Amino acid sequence: RKEVEQDPGPFNVPEGATVAFNCTYSNSASQSFFWYRQDCRKEPKLLMSVYSSGNEDGRFTAQLNRASQYISLLIRDSKLSDSATYLCAVNNDYKLSFGAGTTVTVRA
Amino acid sequence: GAVVSQHPSWVICKSGTSVKIECRSLDFQATTMFWYRQFPKQSLMLMATSNEGSKATYEQGVEKDKFLINHASLTLSTLTVTSAHPEDSSFYICSASSGTNTYEQYFGPGTRLTVT
Numbered sequence: 001r002k003e004v005e006q007d008p009g010p011f012n013v014p015e016g017a018t019v020a021f022n023c024t025y026s027n028s029a030s031q032s033f034f035w036y037r038q039d040c041r042k043e044p045k046l047l048m049s050v051y052s053s054g055n056e057d058g059r060f061t062a063q064l065n066r067a068s069q070y071i072s073l074l075i076r077d078s079k080l081s082d083s084a085t086y087l088c089a090v091n092n093d094y095k096l097s098f099g100a101g102t103t104v105t106v107r108a
Numbered sequence: 109g110a111v112v113s114q115h116p117s118w119v120i121c122k123s124g125t126s127v128k129i130e131c132r133s134l135d136f137q138a139t140t141m142f143w144y145r146q147f148p149k150q151s152l153m154l155m156a157t158s159n160e161g162s163k164a165t166y167e168q169g170v171e172k173d174k175f176l177i178n179h180a181s182l183t184l185s186t187l188t189v190t191s192a193h194p195e196d197s198s199f200y201i202c203s204a205s206s207g208t209n210t211y212e213q214y215f216g217p218g219t220r221l222t223v224t
Contacts, residue, residue, distance in 0.1 A: 004151070043201050043215040044152065087151065094140070094205075096213060100151040 001026050004090050006099035013078050013106055020074040021102045023088030032091040033071045035062055037084045038101060044087055047073075078106045111135050112204050114216035121192055122224055128188045129219045131202030137182035138204035142213060143175070146199040158185055192223040 036044035085101040158164040158179035203213035
């Protein structure tokens with residue numbers, strides 16, 4: 001079983017829609033969690049850290065469910081500029097393990 | 109703040125030659141640097157972790173004699189792909205951690221290597 005798994009998508013949504021997707025992780029002792037955004041042929045950029053209580057940053061909301069070992073990302077009021085691949089990352093012993101990414105395409 | 113650069117951004121080399129990639133933290137001191145490789149439509153795979161002044165720790169399956177890592181200063185780490193083969197063609201990305209919050213890593217822009 002992979003350490004971190006994501007639904008690859010793609011999720012094709014119209015502008016203004018809400019899109020949400022999950023990421024599961026296998027190591028119950030994982031210490032911290034992140035969502036990164038990666039544009040085509042670019043490096044990943046940190047979107048947000050995921051806290052136990054859940055956190056929100058503008059139109060983005062991240063949740064952590066330790067019991068079921070998954071994290072989620074919800075994007076509200078999607079913009080064309082949100083089109084990207086979203087990678088989840090799980091920290092174990094200061095090393096990040098990444099999922100393969102979920103591709104989101106927002107259409108006009 | 110927290111800017112990491114990589115050089116070169118892309119490189120084409122012939123089979124059998126060696127290629128060196130540099131990773132620099134521009135505005136902070138990186139106690140730890142990480143090297144990743146990403147094949148198309150796949151996740152970033154950690155290759156090795158390097159701490160300044162000590163030998164790199166390689167992940168299982170990564171040949172340390174093929175991928176030489178040097179972290180000689182707090183702002184520079186290098187990855188040398190020795191005797192490159194076409195299957196080494198990939199996107200190599202470094203990241204750096206300042207140590208003040210070691211969970212956070214700042215990524216360089218990546219180096220696209222093509223071996224012909």
